[in-house]
Amino acid sequence: xxxxxxxxxxxxxxxxxxxxxxxxxxxxxxxxxxxxxxxxxxxxxxxxxxxxxxxxxxxxxxxxxxxxxxxxxxxxxxxxxxxxxxxxxxxxxxxxxxxxxxxxxxxxxxxxxxxxxxxxxxxxxxxxxxxxxxxxxxxxxxxxxxxxxxxxxxxxxxxxxxxxxxxxxxxxxxxxxxxxxxxxxxxxxxxxxxxxxxxxxxxxxxxxxxxxxxxxxxxxxxxxxxxxxxxxxxxxxxxxxxxxxxxxxxxxxxxxxxxxxxxxxxxxxxxxxxxxxxxxxxxxxxxxxxxxxxxxxxxxxxxxxxxxxxxxxxxxxxxxxxxxxxxxxxxxxxxxxxxxxxxxxxxxxxxxxxxxxxxxxxxxxxxxxxxxxxxxxxxxxxxxxxxxxxxxxxxxxxxxxxxxxxxxxxxxxxxxxxxxxxxxxxxxxxxxxxxxxxxxxxxxxxxxxxxxxxxxxxxxxxxxxxxxxxxxxxxxxxxxxxxxxxxxxxxxxxxxxxxxxxxxxxxxxxxxxxxxxxxxxxxxxxxxxxxxxxxxxxxxxxxxxxxxxxxxxxxxxxxxxxxxxxxxxxxxxxxxxxxxxxxxxxxxxxxxxxxxxxxxxxxxxxxxxxxxxxxxxxxxxxxxxxxxxxxxxxxxxxxxxxxxxxxxxxxxxxxxxxxxxxxxxxxxxxxxxxxxxxxxxxxxxxxxxxxxxxxxxxxxxxxxxxxxxxxxxxxxxxxxxxxxxxxxxxxxxxxxxxxxxxxxxxxxxxxxxxxxxxxxxxxxxxxxxxx
Numbered sequence: 001x002x003x004x005x006x007x008x009x010x011x012x013x014x015x016x017x018x019x020x021x022x023x024x025x026x027x028x029x030x031x032x033x034x035x036x037x038x039x040x041x042x043x044x045x046x047x048x049x050x051x052x053x054x055x056x057x058x059x060x061x062x063x064x065x066x067x068x069x070x071x072x073x074x075x076x077x078x079x080x081x082x083x084x085x086x087x088x089x090x091x092x093x094x095x096x097x098x099x100x101x102x103x104x105x106x107x108x109x110x111x112x113x114x115x116x117x118x119x120x121x122x123x124x125x126x127x128x129x130x131x132x133x134x135x136x137x138x139x140x141x142x143x144x145x146x147x148x149x150x151x152x153x154x155x156x157x158x159x160x161x162x163x164x165x166x167x168x169x170x171x172x173x174x175x176x177x178x179x180x181x182x183x184x185x186x187x188x189x190x191x192x193x194x195x196x197x198x199x200x201x202x203x204x205x206x207x208x209x210x211x212x213x214x215x216x217x218x219x220x221x222x223x224x225x226x227x228x229x230x231x232x233x234x235x236x237x238x239x240x241x242x243x244x245x246x247x248x249x250x251x252x253x254x255x256x257x258x259x260x261x262x263x264x265x266x267x268x269x270x271x272x273x274x275x276x277x278x279x280x281x282x283x284x285x286x287x288x289x290x291x292x293x294x295x296x297x298x299x300x301x302x303x304x305x306x307x308x309x310x311x312x313x314x315x316x317x318x319x320x321x322x323x324x325x326x327x328x329x330x331x332x333x334x335x336x337x338x339x340x341x342x343x344x345x346x347x348x349x350x351x352x353x354x355x356x357x358x359x360x361x362x363x364x365x366x367x368x369x370x371x372x373x374x375x376x377x378x379x380x381x382x383x384x385x386x387x388x389x390x391x392x393x394x395x396x397x398x399x400x401x402x403x404x405x406x407x408x409x410x411x412x413x414x415x416x417x418x419x420x421x422x423x424x425x426x427x428x429x430x431x432x433x434x435x436x437x438x439x440x441x442x443x444x445x446x447x448x449x450x451x452x453x454x455x456x457x458x459x460x461x462x463x464x465x466x467x468x469x470x471x472x473x474x475x476x477x478x479x480x481x482x483x484x485x486x487x488x489x490x491x492x493x494x495x496x497x498x499x500x501x502x503x504x505x506x507x508x509x510x511x512x513x514x515x516x517x518x519x520x521x522x523x524x525x526x527x528x529x530x531x532x533x534x535x536x537x538x539x540x541x542x543x544x545x546x547x548x549x550x551x552x553x554x555x556x557x558x559x560x561x562x563x564x565x566x567x568x569x570x571x572x573x574x575x576x577x578x579x580x581x582x583x584x585x586x587x588x589x590x591x592x593x594x595x596x597x598x599x600x601x602x603x604x605x606x607x608x609x610x611x612x613x614x615x616x617x618x619x620x621x622x623x624x625x626x627x628x629x630x631x632x633x634x635x636x637x638x639x640x641x642x643x644x645x646x647x648x649x650x651x652x653x654x655x656x657x658x659x660x661x662x663x664x665x666x667x668x669x670x671x672x673x674x675x676x677x678x679x680x681x682x683x684x685x686x687x688x689x690x691x692x693x694x695x696x697x698x699x700x701x702x703x704x705x706x707x708x709x710x711x712x713x714x715x716x717x718x719x720x721x722x723x724x725x726x727x728x729x730x731x732x733x734x735x736x737x738x739x740x741x742x743x744x745x746x747x748x749x750x751x752x753x754x755x756x757x758x759x760x761x762x763x764x765x766x767x768x769x770x771x
Contacts, residue, residue, distance in 0.1 A: 048636055050650050050733045052201040053643060056129075060196040063162055072163040073190045073450050081164070084156060085176040096148045097332045099389035102349045103152065104177035105296020110149040111174025112292060113142065114167075115439045116251040120279040120610050121242030122645065123511030124202050126442030129195035130166035136204065139212070139310030140249040141219045144323050144337045145299075147311045151321065167192030171439045178435070181295060183351040184428065186436035189449030201644065206240065206632075207248040213313045217305040218323060219339075221249040224258075232258045232266040244277035246270045255298075255340055256374045257402035262366055267402045268410035279441060279462065279607060284434040286407060286416040291431030293344045293404060294355045297389055300341035300369035301334050302327045333390040339373035342399025343386040353424045356417055358384065359408055364400050376400040437462055444512020447767035462607065466518045466598040471561040474593050478560060482549065482567065483574035489541045493575035493680045498619070498665040499538040500572025500762070502531070503565070505618060506611045507764040509647040514611050515765025519565035519597040525605050529612055531621045531667045542567045565595035569762050576758065579663060579682040585751045587682075590759045592769060616642060617724030618660055619667040622705070635705070636727045646764065652757040654728055654737040658686040659754035661725070672706065673725035684750045687742035689719065690729040697726065 040047060058065055089107065092098040099105060114132045117125030131137050132146060150170070157169055168190045175185045206226040215221070224247040230237040239246070246253040253274050254260060257267040275285040308314065308324030318324065328334035345354040362383050364376040377397045385395035407413040420427035436455065443449065446456070446463055459465075474482070486496070503521040506514030520526050522539050543564060550561045573589040580587040614623045614630060617639030623629060630638065643653040664679040666672060675689035689695065689709070695718060700706045707726060709719040728734045741750035763770070 048640060048727070048731050049201075050640065050731060052640070053648060053650050053653065055199070055201060056195050056197050062196070067162065069162075069165065069193050070191065070450055073165075073168065076160060076163055078190075078451055078453065081156075081160065082172070082176050082179075084159075085153070085173050086180050088153065088156065089173075089177055089180055093152070095331075096152060097390065099297055100349050100387070102181070103149075104181050104349060106145075106149055107153075107173045107177040108292065108295055110146045111171050111177075111439060113146060113251045114170045115441070116278065117245075118279070118438075118442050118511070119242055119244035119277050120607065121244070121277065122641075123442065123508040123513055124242070125244070126511065127167055127171050127439055128192045128442045128511075130170060130192070131195055131199055132170065133166060134195070134198035135312040136198075136249075139312040139322065140251070141222050141304075141310075142250040142252075142338070144218075144307075145335070147321050147323070165190075165192055165194045167194055174439065178295075178351070181349050181351050183291075184432060186432040187453045187455040189440060189443065189446075189451055189454035191443060191448045191450040203242065205243055205245075205248045209248070212310060215309075218307055218310050219249075219304045222254075223248050224254075232263075232269050237269065239273050239277065244274055246274050253403060255338060255401040255403050257406075260374065262374045262402050264402055264405040264409045267406035268413060271403060271406055271413075272410075278438075280434065280437075282412050283416050283430055284437065286413055286420065287427065287430040287434040288438060289403065289407060290355050290417065290420065290427070291435065294351060294353075295345075296348050297343035297386075298340040298399065298401070299335040299337035300339040300371040300373050300375075302336035303371045304336070304339060307336050333388065336371060339369060339371040340375045340399065340401055341369040341371065341373075342375065342377075342396060343389070344399060344404070346384045346386050346398070348386065348389075351428075353421070353427065354384075356421050356427070358398060359400060359404060360417065360421060364405055374402065376402070376405055433460075442511040445517075445765070445767050448512065461602065461604045464513060464518065464598075464604070464607075465602050466596045467602070469561075469563075469594075469596050472557075472559040474560050474562050474566070478549075478557075478562070479570065479591060479593065482545070482562060482570055483577075485545050485549070486542070486567070486571045486574050487578065489545065491538055491541055491571070493579050494664045494669075495534065495538050496571040496575035497579075497660070497663040498667075499535040499542075500569050500575075501618065501660065501665060501758075502535050503568045504761050504764065505616070505642075505646070507761070508611070508645045509764065510645055512765070512767070516565055516569050516762060517595045517765045517768075518603075519563060519568065519595070520603060520608065521568060522564060523598075523600050523603050525609050525612065530623075531613060531616060531619060534667060534669065538571070539564070539568070542571060562593075563595050563597045565597055566593050569595065572758075572762070575663075576659075576682065576755065579680055580751055580755070582680075583678075583682045583747070583751070585682065585748055587751055587755055589755050592763060592766065594766075594769060613642070614638065616667070617722075617727070618642070618657060619665060620670065620672050620722055620724055621667040622722075627703075635723045636731075639724050639727065646761060648757065648760075650733060651737050651753060652760065654734055655741065655750060655753035656757040656761070657724075657728065658684065658738070658741060658750065659758065661686040670720075672720050672722045675709070675719050675721075675725075682751055682754070684741050684747045687728075687738045687746065687750065690725075691735070691739055691742045695719075697721070 089103045090101065092101055115127040117137065119125050137143060138147065153169060153173055157164060157166060172188055175188045178185050207223045210220055212221060227240045227243055245251060253270045257263045258270055271285065302325055306327060309322060311320055311322030314322040325334060325336050362378040362380050365379050367375055367377045369375055377399060383398060386398055388394035388396055407417050441462065504516040508514050521535055526532055527536065546562055546564055546567050570591055573591045576589045577587060613621060615621065615626060615635050615638040617635065622635055659682060661673045662676060662683050662685060664674050676683055676685035694712055695709045696712050698708050698710055700708045705723060707721045708717045709721060711718050728738045740746055
């Protein structure tokens with residue numbers, strides 16, 4: 001194509017090309033495009049960001065709604081794939097040479113850091129969606145050079161295409177790396193599906209996030225000044241929920257110790273808090289640290305202020321690679337990652353117990369890396385050396401981080417270390433199981449696991465096991481009979497709906513935990529939560545229905561039995577069908593049997609306690625200490641957070657809340673938000689009142705947590721409400737949906753939308769019947 005600026009000299013043209021003149025009305029300058037600030041969040045930073053419910057939607061997914069990842073993954077010959085990965089791991093490339101001619105340690109770190117963002121408080125983070133590919137995680141200082149690791153395995157990803165997700169490949173590559181270095185992995189399960197856009201919602205901490213394009217050093221984001229209460233060693237030293245990492249932009253803890261001061265005892269405190277928040281106990285914590293540090297090395301040859309910017313703000317020609325190192329080769333023996341330089345063991349590509357042996361055999365003294373980072377080296381100069389990763393024949397001193405010395409000085413961690421020192425097989429098994437837990441913790445129940453190497457044991461308590469059914473599942477005729485039996489108990493439709501919803505609402509899409517399956521509403525700790533007190537007599541009545549049904553002659557029923565988990569959900573469905581019919585909109589509420597009951601012994605009380613709500617707008621619940629617990633978070637923000645954990649869209653959120661209010665599903669039976677004189681009937685009265693101009697809202701307490709709805713004419717208090725009620729009339733996006741359901745043609749549409757959202761919530765954890 002000819003240069004447009006030279007067209008006027010082209011003799012073949014019959015007309016001279018003229019550049020357009022200045023517009024007589026102005027507007028000849030472009031100042032911004034879609035997304036250029038200021039946006040809504042710039043103008044109104046405290047607005048409720050309802051649009052976050054629609055992140056990573058189908059529009060972003062290039063695979064389409066009809067793509068079945070389970071089928072695609074199961075078509076792969078896993079043994080052949082693993083052999084290809086293992087072949088790559090020992091084949092170095094010039095643009096990013098491997099340490100010790102083995103990419104294994106580098107890939108273990110990639111997988112570890114992908115999984116290590118998981119936190120038990122809200123189930124977010126983890127390896128499940130390969131969010132390590134996107135900002136902000138892809139540009140965290142602690143993930144330095146993981147961009148190179150992913151680019152190195154791109155040819156394998158490219159070959160297998162959509163049949164192998166990045167999330168599965170990252171973890172599998174870590175497993176293969178362990179195996180080629182002599183470590184027996186516990187297993188591998190596929191089934192992780194990739195996200196297609198950055199996570200712009202997860203709360204990673206309260207620290208000030210700098211404009212990293214203006215930072216003097218890529219590690220400037222690393223800070224911890226606001227997430228902790230007190231100082232390390234104080235009695236009230238505590239990490240803010242739901243966080244797990246000790247610093248912004250770190251996966252775990254500062255390897256140089258809190259505040260970079262090299263204090264091993266203080267480091268042990270941070271390790272314990274951080275790994276506990278990752279759902280790891282002391283033994284698992286030691287196994288992961290000691291096991292991971294049996295391999296590879298740390299890199300610290302260049303000061304951080306000499307390293308280029310992170311991937312997300314790297315120049316376009318870098319093509320998504322960041323942390324450019326201008327010193328020397330820029331890689332190999334000149335590599336810079338976290339600033340600490342050296343290896344932990346004499347043989348960094350072989351599984352052995354040398355890490356613990358040397359940690360305890362020698363005394364260690366503080367030194368500095370070439371980059372200036374604080375680290376430790378043996379006092380005894382005759383201690384074993386470690387070969388240089390790139391310079392043949394060169395031997396280097398062993399290295400330990402402050403976080404390693406912490407395992408030696410902390411009494412509880414030291415006891416675990418000594419156990420592993422004396423029993424290498426126990427160490428191997430502990431690391432194998434801990435690695436499996438680390439890389440699979442956010443996958444949910446075993447029904448989601450794919451592939452021939454998945455572990456089928458039912459003894460992994462962190463998987464929230466539910467025993468398999470040893471009976472025949474009820475059929476449609478049984479369902480119809482059981483509905484009648486449930487309604488005949490005299491339990492109110494409101495109580496039945498509340499109990500069913502309470503059993504299912506614990507589900508978290510983040511780590512696939514909670515939900516109605518398992519019948520844990522009848523077990524500790526859930527049965528003892530204040531918010532669930534209303535369910536106790538309902539569960540007792542349903543247990544009697546179950547006993548009556550299951551106690552009859554099995555042979556006459558073809559060996560069929562019903563679980564309490566199924567009965568709880570079925571009770572809600574039967575109640576809603578009655579409520580819809582009473583409202584003049586006969587409706588069949590879907591019900592899929594097959595839920596199973598678990599036992600108290602298979603329920604980890606500590607881990608399930610993390611699911612206990614501080615606020616639940618669906619049931620109009622606020623913990624009595626809410627204002628002390630959530631000083632900087634409003635109830636409606638926690639309501640939005642819960643809606644997101646249930647994977648609800650904004651219309652589903654609105655419809656579900658309106659229906660629960662019609663059914664008087666408040667946790668304490670209060671009248672807040674019950675804008676109807678027909679409680680227990682599935683009307684759209686909630687929306688009619690919410691959008692009516694006949695009423696005026698007034699605060700009924702000084703903090704604005706509860707309100708009176710006053711008749712504008714008489715001035716009388718007509719209804720009461722909470723922030724979780726007013727939200728659907730005050731927020732413009734939610735009000736737009738509420739107005740649809742309040743329209744003259746909105747009642748049937750609302751009932752249909754509510755039933756659909758209800759069934760979605762009841763089925764969120766049914767991975768046994770859905771992909």
